[in-house]
Amino acid sequence: SLGIMMIGEYLFGTAEAEIMEIIAGAVEVRLKGEENWVAHNSGSSFSVPANSSFDIKVKAITDYCCSYVK
Numbered sequence: 312s313l314g315i316m317m318i319g320e321y322l323f324g325t326a327e328a329e330i331m332e333i334i335a336g337a338v339e340v341r342l343k344g345e346e347n348w349v350a351h352n353s354g355s356s357f358s359v360p361a362n363s364s365f366d367i368k369v370k371a372i373t374d375y376c377c378s379y380v381k
Contacts, residue, residue: 312377316369324364328380332356336373341366 316338331340333355339348340357343364351357358380359365 314375314377316367316373316375318369318372320366320368322364322366325359325361328361329359330356330378330380331359332376332378334374334376336375337370338373339368339370 316336331351333351333353335353337350337352339350341348342357342359348366348368349357361380
């Protein structure tokens with residue numbers, strides 16, 4: 312799926328594993344069970360395991376592509 316995230320802090324849950332690609336923008340991500348936040352900017356991506364969640368701080372309006380891994 313493609314989408315846009317507005318500036319703010321969010322919690323997303325996942326049923327399936329997914330890859331989040333940051334097309335444009337700037338975010339910080341903390342995967343479930345992790346302590347550290349990781350910065351991701353345009354052109355980067357991160358993976359989220361199935362049946363998990365992640366916190367995200369959107370620092371600038373961000374375009375993303377979410378691919379589900381089956």
